Amino acid sequence: MTSKIPVTIWGATGFTGGELLRILAAHPEMEIAGAISRSSAGTPLGAIHPHLRHAYPDAAFISTEQGFETEARVAFLALPHKSSAETAKNLLGRGTNVVDLSADFRLRSADEYLRWYGVEHPCPELLDDAVYGLPELHREAIGRARLVSGVGCNATSAIFALLPLAREGLIEDARIECRVGSSEAGAHAGEGSAHPLRSRTLRVVSPFVHRHMSELTQELGLAEDRVTMGVTAVELIRGIQCVAHVTLNRQMREADIWKLYRAAWRDERFVSTTPAKPAHLRVPDPRFVMGSNRVLTGFVLADDGRRALAASAIDNLMKGAAGSAVQSANIMMGIDEGAGLGMMPLYPA
């Protein structure tokens, strides 16, 4: 009889669902009780996720109905936004804790959800109880929560780039650009994401406004009219590099900014700051975090002490999605926050 914590994954055929399966295959204290799929119930897991065939040799996806009958202490919802909330409500009613990777429970306000996602929130009554699932911001609240949201991957990259400056109230304005890989768009190719159209592109998707600005401004307490957020599709499958050109509201010395970044991450096992040298590695490159839950941050201060470039690199499927979700679930279950997340980055890749 196993004593591991049983968990389910909903939307397990997708990219973040696959990444949850990969993490949980080696998790010391959690195990998969069910991998749920609307479209592929009965199909072996390895048929959709061939890299995991050896980890789940006898497992197959189960249906939504079977999923609701499966005993689990945590359900990870790797579903599209708008369809996740009802599933979360149902599972919470059955006593299951929920980590929802979609955008449905990231924003505190139903009005903001309507503004940014264009539909009424399906379960606004749950918003007060939901906690934004970035442990580096909300560790204690996550520990008390039954419903934790996932994080927007671009928002996560921008939050880590800017947090040390935002905490000090130093940001007068910030022009954020996220350079993103194709897996951000999920496993199902569309008009803009089919390989012949997406590969080798340098496509500016949104120069000024991106949905994830809503999370970023909520979590960092920044005024919306002080921020722009653009996304550029680049030749990556995984990974986000965030570069933010920041105007500081007072003149700073480089040594003082170093202190802020060091202090911000001193107790954070997954986050660090790139050293000043070599100069060509100072602005973090997602190549150095691929496949891991790690975050690299970095900054460069202009000679005037008022302009800074604040940057970060994450793997969007890990720290930007499944990694943060497992980290949050670990905290909810009262086990080691880093359990199952010790994998090193893959390099070169």
Ligand SMILES: NC(=O)c1ccc[n+]([C@@H]2O[C@H](COP(=O)([O-])OP(=O)(O)OC[C@H]3O[C@@H](n4cnc5c(N)ncnc54)[C@H](OP(=O)(O)O)[C@@H]3O)[C@@H](O)[C@H]2O)c1
């Ligand atoms: N990709 C990223 O980098 C990333 C980062 C952060 C957060 N997220 C969020 O995580 C969630 C999953 O993203 P993903 O990239 O894994 O997407 P994905 O690859 O498209 O997978 C989503 C899965 O959900 C299921 N599904 C699709 N439509 C559904 C519906 N209407 N109702 C119920 N199930 C449905 C599908 O599986 P079946 O049809 O087999 O059930 C599909 O495989 C999204 O909300 C996304 O915004 C993604």
